[in-house]
Every structure is written in structure tokens, then in C-alpha cells.
Amino acid sequence: MALAAAPRPVVLVSRSRGTTGTASAMAQGGIAAAVGPGDDAVFHAADTLVAGACHNHVGAVLDLAQAAPEAVQWLGSLGVQFDRAGDGQLSLGREGGHDRARIVHAGGDATGHAVMQVLAAAAANAPHVHWLAGKTLQAIGLAADGRVAGVRVCDVAGRSAQLAAADLVLATGGIGALFSATTNPEGADGSGLALALAAGAEGRDLEFIQWHPTAFASPSGRHLPLVTEALRGAGARLVDEQGVPLMQGTHPLADLAPRDVVARRLWRHRRAGGQAWLDARRLDEAAWRQFPSVLSLCAQHGIDPRSDRIPVTPAVHFHMGGVAVDPKGESSLAGLHAVGEVACSGVHGANRLASNSLLEGLVCGRLLGARLRSQGKRAAPVLRWVDAGPDADGESRERLAMHLTAALGPLRSGESLAAAMAAITADPAMAGRWQGRLALALLAPAMARKRSLGAHYRVDSASAGNIRQGIETPAYGETA
Template sequence: MVVGAGIAGLCVALAAAPRPVLLVSRSRGPAGTASAMAQGGIAAAVGEGDEPVFHAADTLVAGACHNHVGAVLDLALAAPDAIDWLLSLGVPFDRDDEGHLSLGREGGHDRARIVHAGGDGTGRELMQVLVAAVESAAHVQWLSGRALQGIGLCAGGRVAGVRISDEAGRSDVISTPDLVMATGGIGALFDTTTNPEGADGAGLALALAAGADGRDLEFIQWHPTAFALPSGRHLPLVTEALRGAGATLVGDDGAALMPGTHPLADLAPRDVVARRIWRHRRAGGRTWLDARRLDDAAWRQFPGVLATCAAAGIDPRQQPIPVTPAVHFHMGGIAVDDAGASTLPGLHAVGEVACSGVHGANRLASNSLLEGVVCGNALGARLRGGSDAGARVRRWVDAGPPAPAAARETLSALLTDALGPLRSGAALSAGIDAIRADAALAGSWQGRLALRLLAPALARACSLGAHFRVDSGAAGNIRHGIETAAYGEIA
């Protein structure tokens, strides 16, 4: 059984053939998935003069060298073949006038190596192709409108079954010896996020409650440029490929924000840019992305941004775009080994809900779709030869009751304050105390998951990657001893 139908889950389902697969998801098709909303492309060393080792080096530096080096090398080496596989399925990657793949550059990359489809609609284009492939696959049965409610364990502690419910609240129990979590991220727990409503951490919470280990749960990436709508939690993304094309971040006075903060200025890694904007906004300033210098040819790469701006009455060719940091990606998750297996026998994880260590303390731009494809295919292939004979369920585990609506609002504000781009021991301790003192939160699965996020953030007293402690003294370059002119953070 595969739970979650983003790119990672769909790739697992396809690669597991001919073994029967039951695919369970809240929605059917591209809608409602973070994958479909991805404006960035797929990073791969396919350009002239580029090599997987250069891609791996950028991944390690962006991740503050907290990464699992072997996983990074495997991902970078597999990237060109992943692009070829997607091309074979019919993904319409963008090409230049000579017919070569058109490559863009994003923050943290030392060169252009981002492959796009439909400009800033890469996630949507990939999802359409993969959804069609899964729907025509005879070995996959797709149950949409369902949510995972519980995990059944056999006498030996291995996964033996699941309990799922439909939109009317009716439950079904299904036996399975292999459960794949592909349930996405945690952004919906916060005040502002680029994630969809379903990215609420429910899959992660259930896996942890069932006894699976977590890893790197404190590392949460804030994307620096979400569209700053006057209200609303789920904000449209303004792709950083705009900055790769020449757009700049400015304040109300039009002065550029990034010079003097980092040698790469607007193309600094995401955590650096997010912190600069966060400080500026906390000081009372607004932040804008000025893309007015882009010509018509450049704008043809960003139909999604143009549509988002038009819906808000903004023409970004004539006006700067209001932007704000928002929770974008969780580097931590269910701890998995190189094969995608968790510490709970029979439970596997892939995509954002998993943590193999490949992203380290801060994900490099456009490595997430790549991870979904590469790791999804590898996990599906590994599970292809498994036995469908399951043991009997002896014990059921669920994550706990949901928090009431008012308590969820309290929790989202608390997490935003404590686990933002700038963190302090005082705010983290206050968040833990507030949850424990609130019975509605402390007993809920959201509250329990929040404590699992806050505890390692409090314990990690020094800054590392996306985890930046303002109370850890003069940080200087926080990238774990990496002293390079390209990546040393100045402020």
C-alpha cells in the first residue's frame, strides 16, 4: 500500500509492477498535492561541462554538510537518468532554439542545471504525465478520497495492516505487509506556507506514534519568496528562478536587500535569503521582488507567476511583487535507510515525509522533485518482489485525536514564532511549555508532533543551515566550517 499520490508516491506505484499496489490518497490527480504546485524544476547535471559531482557539492554546501554523503552522491548520479526516464514517459521539458534542454539557475547552484517543463509549471506537467501512467497501470488500484487513520502491527511488531476512512467517515481495514508513506510535509501546521492544506504532518505523526524513528525534525525550510497576500495561510509560490533570471529583492525604498549579506546576493541559498527578509519585515519593512528588468522572452518562462500576480491586480512587468517567507519544505521526517526502509519493519517512506539525510540542514533548490522520482523509483523496484502474504494484526496504533480549531490556530502561531527563520531558546522553551499546559493541544496529534519538532530544535543550541539560533553567539559562517567565498554567510 502506498499512501500519498504526489510524485514520490506515484513513482513507487509505477516501479513496483507487477506486484499489486493499492494507492490511497485524499485527492485524485494533480490537484491538492505539493508536487503539482512546484514551480521550480528538477536539478540534474545534464549541461555542457556539468558533472554530478558538482551538483553533489552544491547539495552538500547548501545542506551545511549535515547531509548523508552517500545519499547525496547517489541522487546526483541518478539525476540524468531520471530526466531521460521522464522524457520517455512524455514529460514536455522546455528546450532552447537549438532543441537542447533549456537550463535555468536557482539559489545555491553554481551554474544553470535546472530542467523545467512549461516554464514555472514543472510540477503540474510532471504530475499530469505520472497520473496518466498510474491510471493506465493494470497493477495499481487507486482509492481516492481516503485518509490513513491507523496502522496495524502483528505480534512481532511488523506492519500487518492499515485502517483508512472515506470522506463520510466510513472505515475499512486492509491487510498489507508493506506500507509506504508518501504523505508530504508539515507546512499546514504554520501560519504561512506554500504547501497545500493536506500537508499537515498527519502521516509523519502516525509513523512516529507507531514507533518509527524520526530524523532531523528541527530542520524546516522557509521559502523566501511566497506571494504576500493580505490574508490567508496557503500562499502562492514566487519561484526563485525569477531571481536566477535577474530579478532582485528590494525594500520599500527600492534599495536592494541582499548585497552585503552574502556574496551570491539574490542567488544565495534559501535559508540565507529567508533570514534577511525575515529581519527586514520584523523591523517594519516590506519586501518586494523587482522583476521589471526581465524582457518578454524571460517572462514566457513564468506563466504561473504572471497568473498569480494578475489575480491580485499586479502586473509584475510594471510593478514589484510583494513577497514574504513561508514554510516550504521539511528536511526532517521519518528516518529511512538507503533503501527507504524505516526502523519499523514493514514501514517505508519516500519524498518529503522521509529523511534519508540527502538534504542535510537545508534543501538545495530543485532537489525535491528529483528526490521524489529517484527515490520513488528505487523504493518501488525494491518492493517489487515482496510477498503479499501478511500476518494477523494484533495491535492498532493511531496518532491521537485532532486538536480543536481554536487550538490549531494557537499552535500555528506558536510554531511560526518558535520555528521561524530566526530561533531562540526562550521562544522554543515557551512553545513547549505552552503546549504542555494546554490540554486540548497536549492530547492532540498536532500537539504531540509539534513537541517532536520543538525538542530537537531546543537541544541544538548552535546554528546549522535552516536552524538559526540568534542566541548562540556570533555565528559568522554557520555552514559547519565551510569557508568558501561563494557560500560563507556574512550576516
């Protein structure tokens, strides 16, 4: 976004210098784009709609799929070295929900790092970008007419500063850090979303949270490393402790079924006391060269995935919901824009298709930047400051994470949602803090949505009335 807004001056506020602590830099699989022989944006769009349980904004999906090849080309022109086959063509990976190999990648499974290094360097060298690192967005200033007029940021020492701004673009990422198990970094705490809601922006689809089926099942900590789905695309299989395939008979795409289907299967298996493993031992040396990050992760835990199975567990991965934005990236609050995971443009529907989110950030960010370039508004004086409220203490955050994980997991019920809402509401150490308010904002629409849809799966809803993807049916193990 910042690059596309040139020459309009942009102040880039970030918690860290460079790309440390962003989910973007952690992206492993890559970027979905219909660039392979015989592929077409329409097929990419169709897969996006099926994964999203057709809850998507169809126009936004088509626009995204059509813009993907050019976005990849643009990154290449900036210097991102995408992996190529011997014949010089882009090498394509396959992930769950895609009907074919369609994922461009760089450095094997280090795509996010490769892309973000190039974008960060371009932003650091851009004369119109003033990069304020080490700062957290704390409050939004509103003018007399209710429009955004400024922001207040603070550093780690608690020193705050105010900046005038007629336009604020939120790109604060996801909410995984609110849960007990997540692939997200610590900074994905939902603070940007909480602030936008507190300032009066509308949220959309907040109940849709994607669980990734294969986080590395590490016994300690809530931030679990991801074991990329591309490994299953290359032939790895999910198995139980006896080596029995877990996805066989569950969905026609088996291990490459949409993420929510796989996550539910593993969640049930683990809740019944089982362990889940990813068996990638059949991959040959050439295939393993595509997965240096997985090899290094496993080595850190004393595992060689060429001869050992990898322990995996579902973990919160992506928030489909967020600040409601129109196709131009505008929220309901004048002057507030949002892009990336904090935004909900409707492109992901009820369940994101793998490798569509880096793409969304790129495509929507560039469009938004280009639009803001030509809108040089002056900031009005700030009439009032809005923040999200006080921070919860560590112990209350732990309790909150436990309630959210129990209620907003891959399987949900009215009973568990009501229990979580009651527990949070009754405890001022949670309900009176911004994390608690955000938690209630996620739980309420999940409670209100009685039927299953995409990643929102209600075990207590009448299965006959449920909207399901593809040909997944209760007969394939989808009953509670």
C-alpha cells in the same frame, strides 16, 4: 514508486483523485540534474552539500546527483515535455545555491503539474495499481512481531475500511500546514509523520525546516502562493520599499544565496517593520514567457510584474527532517517505508538545495518500488491498531500555528522555543492532540540543538562556534 513495483499489486491511497492538493503538482522551478554542457554530478552534489551545511548523508547525495540525468530521461520517455531551447537542447534554469543553470523545467514554471499529470495517468492505466481516491490514512495495523500488517483508511463521510498490507510506503508530504504562513497545500499537515512516530518509527532531523524567502505576501490566509526562485535566477532582485537591494553585501551570491540566508534577511527586515519586494521589471518579454504561473498569480492580485514590484514574505516551504529511512527507504519499523518529503534519507542535510525534492521523490521512489517488487510478503494478522490520536479543533490549531511560527522561524532562540513548548504542554487542547504532539516532536530537537546549522539558526548561540555555509559570516548581517 507504484509504477516501479509492477507487477506486484499496489493499492494507492490518496485524498484526492488525480494530483490536486499535492505539493508535487505545485512545483514551479523544476528538477535539478547535471545535464548541461560542462556540468557534472559531482558539481551538483557539491552544491547540495554546501546548501545542506554538510549535514547530508554524502553517499545518498552522490547517488541522487548521479541518478538525476537518467530520471529526467525516464520522465521524458513517459511523455513529460521538458522545455527546450531553439537547438533542441534542454533549456536550463538557475536557482539559489546552484553554481550554474541546472534546472530542467516543463511548461515554464509549471513543471510539477506537467510531471504529475503524466505520472498520474500512468498509475491510473497500470493494471497492477488499484487507486483508492478520497481516502485518508488513519491508522497502522501491527502484527504480533511488530511488523506492519495493515492500514485503516477513512473517507470524508467518516466511513473507515481496513486493508491488509505487509508493506506500507508513506508518501504523505510535508508539514507546512501546521504553520501560520506556508507555500504548502492544506494536505501537508504532517499526519503521515505523526502516525509513523506514534507507531514507533524513528524520526530524524525534525528541527530542520526550510522557509522560502519569496511567498506572495497576501494579506489573507496562511497558504501563500510561491513566487519561484527561478525569477531571481533570471535577474529579478529583492528590494526594500525604497528600491534598495536587500541582498547586496549579505552573501557573495546575493539574491541567489542559499534559501535560508535570503529568508533570514527578509525575516529580519520584515520584523523591523519593513516590506520586501521582488523587482522583476528588468526581465524582457522572452524571459516572461518562462513564468506564466507568476504572471497569472500577479494578475489575480491586480499586479503586472512587468511594471510593478511583487510583495514577498518568507513562508514555510520544505521539511528536511522526517521519518528516518536508510538508503533503501526503510524505516526503523519493519514493513514501513517512506519516500518524498515525509522521509528523511539525509540527502537534504540541514537545508535542501532548490529543485532537489522532486528529484529525490522520483529517484528514491523508483528504487524503493523496484526493491518491493521482489519482496512479495504476505501480511500477517493485525494484533493492534495504532493511530496518532484525536484531532485538534480549529481554534487550537490556530494557536499551535502561532507558537510554531514564532519558535521555528528562520531565526530561533532558546527563549522562544521554551516559550512555545511550555504553552503547548500546558494546554490539553493542543498537547492532547496529534498536532500538539507532533509540534513538541519538532520543538524538542530544535531546543536541544544549541548551535546554528543550515536552516536551524539560533540567534542566541555563540557565533564563533556556529557551523556556517560558504563564507557567510556575522559581518554580513547574520547577527540578530
